[in-house]
Amino acid sequence: MEQQQVHELVEDFVRRLNDTSDTEVPPTAQLTELGIDSLSLVDLLFTLERTFEVSIPDDALPGISTVADLTDYVVATSR
C-alpha cells in the first residue's frame, strides 16, 4: 500500500484523539507531541493492524518514535 494511505489514517487518528480537524501531522513529528500516549499508541496500532492487515509486535516499538517511523514500518511489513 501507499505511504500516503497510512499517513492519512494516522492523521485522522490524531485529529479524532485531539478532537480537532486541522492539527498538522508532519511525518517528522514525535508521536508523543501529537498527544499519543502509551495507551493511545496501542489503539492506533490496533487500527493500523486491522486496516492494513499487518502485525506490529511489541519489540518493534522501541524503533518507532515519529509518524514516519510508524508509517515506514507499516508499509515495509505489508510488502
Add this chain to the structure above:
Amino acid sequence: MWEKSAALTMEACSPRQGRTAVLAAVGAHVPSIVVTNDDLAARLDTSDEWITSRTGIRTRHVVEPGRSTSDLAIAAGTAALRAAGPDTSIDAVVLATSTPDRLVPATAPAVAAALELSGVAAFDVDAVCSGFVYGLAVANGLIAAGTARQVLLIGADTFSTIVDPADRTTAPLFGDGAGAVVLRAGEAAEPGALLAVELGSDGALAELITVRDGWFAMQGQAVYRQAVTRMAGAARDVLARTGWRPEDVDAFVGHQANLRILRTVGADLGIDAERVHANVTDVGNTVAASIPLALAHAHAAGRLRAGDRVLLSAFGGGTTWGAATLVWPELG
C-alpha cells in the same frame, strides 16, 4: 440401598442428566471506605481529569483496617446464599483470589466455615483477573463430574494491600471487593446454564503483571494490548462454540480493568457501547471480584433481564484469559 442403585442406573442411562452448572443467585460486597480521584490527587501527582480520561474510574472502595479478603468473600457469599433461598445446600466453596489472607492455608475453608458450611469441599483458584471465569469452569466441572450439586463461587480481592499507594500509575486503577454466585446442577437447555467456557494462558508473559520488590507491578502498554487481543479472541472463540454471533449478545460483561479496554474489546467484537456493561467507574479494577461484582450490580440495577444472552470475558496476570456464555435466568 434400592434407592441408591436406582439412582446409579439412571445416571448410567443418561450421564449428563442434570449435570450442567446453572446460575441460581448472585451477591456482592464492597467495603465502606471510598477513595475518590480527588483523594488520590491530594497525595499523588495526578488529577481527577487525568485518571478519568485514561481509565474511566472515578471512585474505588478500600478494605477497612483489620479486614481482609476473607471478610469481603464472606459478605458476598452471605448475600448470594440469602438470594439463593433457604433450600440451598452448598457442597463446595470455590474462592477465586490472588490476595488470599495467608500463603498457607487457602482462604476458602475459612470462608466456608464462617458461612456455616464446615465439612464441604473448599479451595482457592488463582488466575488473577481471569479467576472468576476459571472458577466458573471449575464449578461446572465439579457439577458435571457429580462431585457437587451446588457450588458457591466467590471472587474476592484486596489489591489495596499490594498496590504501592505512592505509585500514581497503579494506585488509581484498583479497588477492593467481592462478588459471589450460586451454581446448581441443572439442565443445559434451561436459562442460567453455562453454555460454553474458554480458558487460556501464556506464562512467557508472566512479568507483565506481577509483584516486584513487595509491590504490584504492571507493564501498562503491553498489558493493554494483550488484554484487548486476548479478551476479544476468547470472546470470539466462546461465541463460536455457543453458536452466537456478536449481534446476538445482549450484554457483554467483561473484566472491569478500565473503561477503555472494555469499549475497545466491544468495538473489536462489534458490540456497541450500550451492550457493554461497566461498573468500573464506581469500583475500579477489583481483580477476581470484577465480573461477579459487575453481574450483581447490573442485576440489582435491572440492567440484566431474564432471557438476555450474556457474554463474559477476562484477561489477567499469568497471563491468563477466559470467556463464558449464559442466558440470564429469572433471579429473585
